[in-house]
Amino acid sequence: MKGPDVETNMQLRRNQQRRYRGRFALLCRPLLLFMLWLGGAVAWAQAPAGNEFDTAVASLPTASYMDKEALAGQIARSGHPQAQALLQGWLDGKLYADASGHIWLEGEGGYVDPASGSAGKVEADDLEKIGTNNRLRKGLKGMLAQFALASPTASARIRAVREMRRELDESAVAALQARLQQETDAAVTNEIELALALAELQAGEPSQRLAAIASLDGDRSAEVYNSLSQMASGDEADADAQVRAAALAAVRSIESWRSFYQGVETLLFGLSLGSVLVLAAIGLAITFGVMGVINMAHGELIMLGAYTAYVMQLLLPNHIGLALLLSIPVAFIVSGLAGVAIERGIVRHLYGRPLETLLATFGLSLVLQQLVRSVFSPLNRSVQTPGFLSGSLQFNDLLSVTWIRLYIVLFMLIVFAALWLTLNKTSLGLKVRAVSQNRRMATAMGIATSRVDAMTFGLGSGIAGIAGVALSQLTNVGPNLGQAYIIDSFMVVVFGGVGNLWGTLIGGMALGVTNKLLEPWVGAVMAKILVLVFIILFIQRRKQGLFPQKGRAAEGH
Amino acid sequence: MTFMERLLAWRNERGAFGFYAVLLATAVLVPLLNLAVPEGSPLHMSTYTVTLVGKYMSYAILAVAVDLIWGYCGILSLGHSAFFALGGYAMGMYLMRQIGTRGVYGNAELPDFMVFLNWSELPWYWQGFDMFWFAAIMVLLAPGLLAYVFGWLAFRSRVTGVYLSIITQALTYALLLAFFRNEMGFGGNNGLTDFKEILGFDLKAPGTRMALFLATALALGVAFAAGRMITGSRLGRVVQAVRDAESRTRFIGYRVESYKLWLFVFSAMLAGVAGALYVPQVGIINPGEFSPINSIEVVIWVAVGGRGTLYGAVLGAVVVNYAKTWFTTVLPDIWLYALGTLFVVVTLFLPQGLVGLISKLKLRRGAA
Amino acid sequence: MNVPHAFSRLIPARLRPSPRSGDVFERHNPPGLDLSHNTVLYLEDITVSFDGFRALNKLTLYVEAGELRCIIGPNGAGKTTMMDVITGKTRPDSGTAWFGQTIDLLGMSEPQIAQAGIGRKFQKPTVFEQHTVFQNLELAMAGDKSVWKMLFAKLSPAQLLRIDEVLETIGLKEHRGALAGVLSHGQKQWLEIGMLLMQEPQLLLVDEPVAGMTPQETERTAELLLSLAGKHSVVVVEHDMDFVRSIARQVTVLHEGSVLAEGSIDEVQNDPRVVEVYLGEPRC
Numbered sequence A: 001m002k003g004p005d006v007e008t009n010m011q012l013r014r015n016q017q018r019r020y021r022g023r024f025a026l027l028c029r030p031l032l033l034f035m036l037w038l039g040g041a042v043a044w045a046q047a048p049a050g051n052e053f054d055t056a057v058a059s060l061p062t063a064s065y066m067d068k069e070a071l072a073g074q075i076a077r078s079g080h081p082q083a084q085a086l087l088q089g090w091l092d093g094k095l096y097a098d099a100s101g102h103i104w105l106e107g108e109g110g111y112v113d114p115a116s117g118s119a120g121k122v123e124a125d126d127l128e129k130i131g132t133n134n135r136l137r138k139g140l141k142g143m144l145a146q147f148a149l150a151s152p153t154a155s156a157r158i159r160a161v162r163e164m165r166r167e168l169d170e171s172a173v174a175a176l177q178a179r180l181q182q183e184t185d186a187a188v189t190n191e192i193e194l195a196l197a198l199a200e201l202q203a204g205e206p207s208q209r210l211a212a213i214a215s216l217d218g219d220r221s222a223e224v225y226n227s228l229s230q231m232a233s234g235d236e237a238d239a240d241a242q243v244r245a246a247a248l249a250a251v252r253s254i255e256s257w258r259s260f261y262q263g264v265e266t267l268l269f270g271l272s273l274g275s276v277l278v279l280a281a282i283g284l285a286i287t288f289g290v291m292g293v294i295n296m297a298h299g300e301l302i303m304l305g306a307y308t309a310y311v312m313q314l315l316l317p318n319h320i321g322l323a324l325l326l327s328i329p330v331a332f333i334v335s336g337l338a339g340v341a342i343e344r345g346i347v348r349h350l351y352g353r354p355l356e357t358l359l360a361t362f363g364l365s366l367v368l369q370q371l372v373r374s375v376f377s378p379l380n381r382s383v384q385t386p387g388f389l390s391g392s393l394q395f396n397d398l399l400s401v402t403w404i405r406l407y408i409v410l411f412m413l414i415v416f417a418a419l420w421l422t423l424n425k426t427s428l429g430l431k432v433r434a435v436s437q438n439r440r441m442a443t444a445m446g447i448a449t450s451r452v453d454a455m456t457f458g459l460g461s462g463i464a465g466i467a468g469v470a471l472s473q474l475t476n477v478g479p480n481l482g483q484a485y486i487i488d489s490f491m492v493v494v495f496g497g498v499g500n501l502w503g504t505l506i507g508g509m510a511l512g513v514t515n516k517l518l519e520p521w522v523g524a525v526m527a528k529i530l531v532l533v534f535i536i537l538f539i540q541r542r543k544q545g546l547f548p549q550k551g552r553a554a555e556g557h
Numbered sequence B: 001m002t003f004m005e006r007l008l009a010w011r012n013e014r015g016a017f018g019f020y021a022v023l024l025a026t027a028v029l030v031p032l033l034n035l036a037v038p039e040g041s042p043l044h045m046s047t048y049t050v051t052l053v054g055k056y057m058s059y060a061i062l063a064v065a066v067d068l069i070w071g072y073c074g075i076l077s078l079g080h081s082a083f084f085a086l087g088g089y090a091m092g093m094y095l096m097r098q099i100g101t102r103g104v105y106g107n108a109e110l111p112d113f114m115v116f117l118n119w120s121e122l123p124w125y126w127q128g129f130d131m132f133w134f135a136a137i138m139v140l141l142a143p144g145l146l147a148y149v150f151g152w153l154a155f156r157s158r159v160t161g162v163y164l165s166i167i168t169q170a171l172t173y174a175l176l177l178a179f180f181r182n183e184m185g186f187g188g189n190n191g192l193t194d195f196k197e198i199l200g201f202d203l204k205a206p207g208t209r210m211a212l213f214l215a216t217a218l219a220l221g222v223a224f225a226a227g228r229m230i231t232g233s234r235l236g237r238v239v240q241a242v243r244d245a246e247s248r249t250r251f252i253g254y255r256v257e258s259y260k261l262w263l264f265v266f267s268a269m270l271a272g273v274a275g276a277l278y279v280p281q282v283g284i285i286n287p288g289e290f291s292p293i294n295s296i297e298v299v300i301w302v303a304v305g306g307r308g309t310l311y312g313a314v315l316g317a318v319v320v321n322y323a324k325t326w327f328t329t330v331l332p333d334i335w336l337y338a339l340g341t342l343f344v345v346v347t348l349f350l351p352q353g354l355v356g357l358i359s360k361l362k363l364r365r366g367a368a
Numbered sequence C: 001m002n003v004p005h006a007f008s009r010l011i012p013a014r015l016r017p018s019p020r021s022g023d024v025f026e027r028h029n030p031p032g033l034d035l036s037h038n039t040v041l042y043l044e045d046i047t048v049s050f051d052g053f054r055a056l057n058k059l060t061l062y063v064e065a066g067e068l069r070c071i072i073g074p075n076g077a078g079k080t081t082m083m084d085v086i087t088g089k090t091r092p093d094s095g096t097a098w099f100g101q102t103i104d105l106l107g108m109s110e111p112q113i114a115q116a117g118i119g120r121k122f123q124k125p126t127v128f129e130q131h132t133v134f135q136n137l138e139l140a141m142a143g144d145k146s147v148w149k150m151l152f153a154k155l156s157p158a159q160l161l162r163i164d165e166v167l168e169t170i171g172l173k174e175h176r177g178a179l180a181g182v183l184s185h186g187q188k189q190w191l192e193i194g195m196l197l198m199q200e201p202q203l204l205l206v207d208e209p210v211a212g213m214t215p216q217e218t219e220r221t222a223e224l225l226l227s228l229a230g231k232h233s234v235v236v237v238e239h240d241m242d243f244v245r246s247i248a249r250q251v252t253v254l255h256e257g258s259v260l261a262e263g264s265i266d267e268v269q270n271d272p273r274v275v276e277v278y279l280g281e282p283r284c
């Protein structure tokens, strides 16, 4: 089940954090030693330049991680034309040493000598990767950013400045100042000035620091916030009272913006969770809402959709994006056909006996789960995310949202619109509504009700399959995927009002947002519990949900 | 009396008689085979088997509880595992307190998991559970109270049919999530376990096991008799009238809500008792017992046996669980297929369950 | 009635002088029926609407104690809805409904209304199909219907006698042990009437009692209802005009949710408005 997993995960993470905090103290001491040593290394590096690049490269295979950073700096400053390529390759994990200690860079066509760029004949088996660790990667990025500062495109330069301001050491400041002289692009100039102001915060004169604080007004990045809050209070607070006050005011302002954007972020998270709920529930809104059929195997139809996405990726391993797009119609067909089979085989015999339908379809859900376990595996499968769905949209320093969250909202809206149009603008929709309102009358008017039933059930099930494709991008695909969503889906439909698509939309969104709004206060699991309890109580007050269905039939007499 | 009616009456009487006979035979034979027959003998029954049968019987009590509310009153509760688990937790809390200083941390006051969580004192809701009588009351009270509050709200606002099923399922799901939380103080994920003794008797001793077995048999007998008393009374006929035509029952002057409510509460308490007897025998209670699937499984026991007859419910509980034990040891991968198919087959082809099948076969043979 | 008909409409029922008007507030525990003004049912200005559609439109209707009243009206006139209001199934948007002088029906639940003495036979016969005929009657029997009482309830000889009597009346004596579900439609109708009798109500609301009955059975039903009138008050809704003619003294015509005409069957049948909406089609 999903919830408990989440909690145990959180617990694990908490424990880990506790452990790390302990380790941190231990780490500090060597770090200090390292700093001292670094000073020495820099002095050594300033010795006759000559073959700085080559000596540094040659010492790479045997260097410790601590040495490596100094060596990287040496390479960066060497001015060697291949320096950037080498550092980039190192960062990307494409730098190797062979048994003799020679360094090779993995390129498009094979391994090349980093200094000359000439290809060499080496066996991949003999190579050992020149490793990196987090700290080193950070350093490498900073150095590469300095190279990128000279890049011809403005946006790349801005990215470089942003990268550099994470670690504003002297060389970075010098590089930035040099660039500022030649920079023509206003945006880049602005960015550099901000970065320099950030460095200026450490300046000697209080007036300089005050000016820096003033010029940083409006910059709400983490670096600015950290520096300012350090200045405002605590052990390393600024000596000057005026500066402290200014820093404090700036920190306050950033904090209020932070909480604002956190609110926006929570809302966005809520909307995307809500979209997931709506997607999962909307097929149910048709089978349960329009037809009055309780399909406990609905979750497994979602699961089938998710496995369809998985299989499509297996079939088209080199076209992940295409596979995903194709899985949408395929999953619709797979789950839809499964739905038609369920309707013809089981549900049809149980119309008017909702509790029996519930039990039979539940049995079916067990069979489907086990089937998936037998065919695939009891373990979770992960479906890859194509490039156009990964990454995140950076609104500003304080707000970034992963694309997938935005896409899921969009996707839900498209599915919803398509479904709404199908039900309201097509002849199938008309028949579906006719049958749901008055079965006998519809029969009398020559509608083949049993065919309409099968089609409706297939439609609802097909939508479940589509929801499964969407879910495959958000969670792992496994035999229990359906179970995790079935109760939520029913809650959404019942809460929104049975037989009302808009109710499902609004109900799902409302529950998603409420859940996410509660989470910061009470934690994820408790939020879920509270939402469930809320729905239970809500149903007592308004049996028919948010948007009740009208008419005599709705009362069930 | 018509033929049909005589058949019904006969079926009920014969069924009940059969139930009592089998129960009595089990209660006599099992101790004999376990304690009196020497261990090497092929007739010897291991303590493991005794516990297994005891477990089946506590499931049978649960099935009777579900049958009362579903088979007789038409309320498909998918939340009975919650009542079962609550009864189990109440008993588990007592057993936990009995561990005393024998826990890993040797804390006389606090159960191990609380020491582990750095709790300094027993939460208020754990107070009193060191006394058996208190725990025994809570076994009835905790599920009963939950059922009362929930039922009062739901029945008063006339939530019926699948809606009720779905919200009972939501209820047990919410409890499942809640009991997984360590902060709740019920041992979180691991639940309550490592019990040592009950009422001063070592839980591992064969004698104690046998006593628990007999207590379960007795409880099953009493539950069955109480169920029969209710269903055989005019109260039972009202309840069945509610099942068949709820609003009609209202219009002849019955306060349907109170009938449902009291039956629901009684049924929940029975489920609690079943849980309380289950826990010392299997030696553990964890949040998994709250899972909605468990509730639905109970419903299928009742459906397989034959709902609307108490002995049918007992029969179903024993048959399905025996099958489960068999499958999960011999063909574990097939079990869910079998169970799932059982759901479908029973609802489609055997609406009256095994009991209905048997009497139908008899009827046919009688006619031939 | 002491108050002239036209006048009585102007004064809401509960404001009219009554010796026990102080009891008005005891809604949930209805005292015995007070028939001191000889009127058993007051419906005044009852309006019921479903999504804007008015099923009842300011319906005002009085039923005298011991009266047998027939209510007719085209399909959808609101007859069943009126019974729903009286028995507590539907809450009106506005208006008042009083049972005798002291019992406000609008504040009561269905079982309370039933216990207060209003019995109802539904348009679609609903009996307890899984119970025997005998058990159906037993369930309907008047008396304390609380949960605890039912657990230990035993039939007294007098009650047994009463059930036998009713079985005789409804002609289902041979079927006393049969499941109600296997009865024919007409027999179910009779059983429902029997259940109504077992309740010993002061006011009987009978919705289309003879639908599905043979002419002989219809005649028997007419006799039965006539014999009940006097001791009880009876309101019958029926489309079968011959049947209405055979029992009715006072007929009320409902149309579009309000009373169109009231009077003897002949008066009503000759009312041009009634002829227009209801009897205008050729009589059969």
Ligand SMILES: Nc1ncnc2c1ncn2[C@@H]1O[C@H](COP(=O)(O)OP(=O)(O)OP(=O)(O)O)[C@@H](O)[C@H]1O
Pocket: A551, A552, A555, C050, C054, C055, C073, C074, C075, C076, C077, C078, C079, C080, C081, C082, C123
């Ligand atoms: N619950 C409801 N929801 C919507 N409309 C309703 C409801 N109940 C009744 N109506 C409408 O109110 C009107 C009156 O219905 P009612 O059943 O009272 O008619 P009736 O006079 O009993 O008709 P009949 O002679 O066919 O039994 C009808 O148009 C019906 O469709």
Ligand SMILES: [Mg+2]
Pocket: C079, C080, C081, C123
């Ligand atoms: Mg009608």
